[in-house]
Amino acid sequence: MAEASDDGSADEYTFPQLSNGLGSVLENPFEWFFLLEKRTVIAGALLSGFLVFFLSLELLLGMTHEQMVPLFYIFSALIGGNLTLITIVLSINQLVISQHLNSPGGLREEIQGVNEYREAVEETLTEGVAPVTPSDFLEMLLDSAQQSVESADEKSDEVVDDEAAEQLSAFLDDTERNIGHARRVLERSDVGLFNALSVTLKTNYSQEIYRIRDIQTTYGDALSDELDDLLEELIVRIQQLDVARQYFKTLYLQDELAYLSRMLLYVGIPAELTALTMLLVFAASTQPILAPTTLAVVVPVAITLAAAPLAILFAFVLRISVVAQRTAAITPFTTSSQEQERELATTADSDD
Incomplete structure (x- = not known):
């Protein structure tokens, strides 16, 4: 059976390594963007983009802010929008x-x-x-599944049907590679709840069980009773992994939503104070209170700060939705999105 290289080159993907993250930088930038552990990094990058964009508009259009009324309406809208956003998210979290x-x-x-x-x-x-702990429990399940795969591989030499032996070997190779990748990530990282969950997001357990059942049904006569029992044992291991993944997802969503609510409060209050301050400044007089050059910097910075709750919400909800989508179905069923992920992973693996 083919072994994955120690440097992780045969992995389908790896997670980013930050101060307490996983693996090395993702080969797929979209995966890095969706599943990076430090969501505040994504929010900060988004806000930096906002600031650069607004400053560029100031520079290109040469805004002088001689009229205060448009800015008054902009900050009024930001105040109302942030209050609505924070209230809705907190209500959903409490629900x-x-x-x-x-x-x-x-x-x-x-x-x-x-x-x-x-x-x-x-x-x-x-x-x-x-x-x-989730990471240790998951690693124990992976070790158990690895042992079942190795035991089945030892007995696969007894299969006399060439087509059956080829199908079984291909399945065991794929399963061992997936397990080996997850084990290496768990062993080399400071693994938290999300990281323990994340190593299972690309694995389609329903398809793995289906492949075993298909081999047993199609080539049942070519499999020994002992090998058939080992495959049944492997099915049990895979089901246990899927149950663990679903339970860890539940824990993760509760923890993430609570953290999101706290972050929105931390960021939302300064954002509202910033917008209120600018609103009072512009309401005080119809003439510019600050110099045009000062306003050209202060206004983009204030708008960026006022948009911080939206950036926080975007960064966190993006990952929550991706995790929920990739773990929507439990064995023995699957979804179209999970099938697409499996096909993409298979294509990437074959290209390597």
Whole structure:
């Protein structure tokens, strides 16, 4: 079975390495933009673009700000827009959080469900107790799946049907490469909740299970009973990985929405104060209070600061939506977007 290189050159993609990020810079810039852990970097870059754009307009159009009324309306609109945006996002966040508030009986049922899943995982593992951190738990599941793949690969030499052996070998190679990539990322990074989730976003577990079922159905006579049992064991491992991914997604969304609300409050109050200050300045007189050269700098900076909540919302919601889309379906089903991701990953891998 082909092994992925130690330097990660055979990986489908890697995540960015920041102070506490993952991997090296993404080969796909769109993936870097969508899934970069530091969302404040994306928001800051967007605001920098706003500032450059507005300053360029000042320079190219030669605005003198002799008329204060248009600026008065601009900052009035920013004040109202920010208040509406912050209020709506906070309301949505409170709605999401309220769905997870429960009575003691409900909480006990939820805890019992999670414990039953952990116990089911522990029954299939050599370790006595499963870890409690998402990254360690996921790494344990990946190690278990890797062992199942290696055991099936050892028995694949017994398959006498050439076509069956080729299909099985191709599947095991693809699965081992995906598992190996995820394990290397988890081992070399300071992995948090999102990073543990992110290494599974490109894997289509439904398709992996389908490929196993298809091999078992099409070439069942060519597979030994022991090999068939190993493939069934691998299906169980993959299902456990999918359950873990969905649960980590739930935890991530709760944590991310709470963090987004806090960031909007941190940024929204200074943005509103900036817009209100400019509004009062322009309302004080119909004539320019500041010199034209000063206004040419102050106005673009003030507009950029007032637009900060929009940049924060864009950066965070963009990643939330991408994660939700790529994990929308659970096994045994899949979605068109997940299929497209799988095809893109397969194409990129074949090009390498």
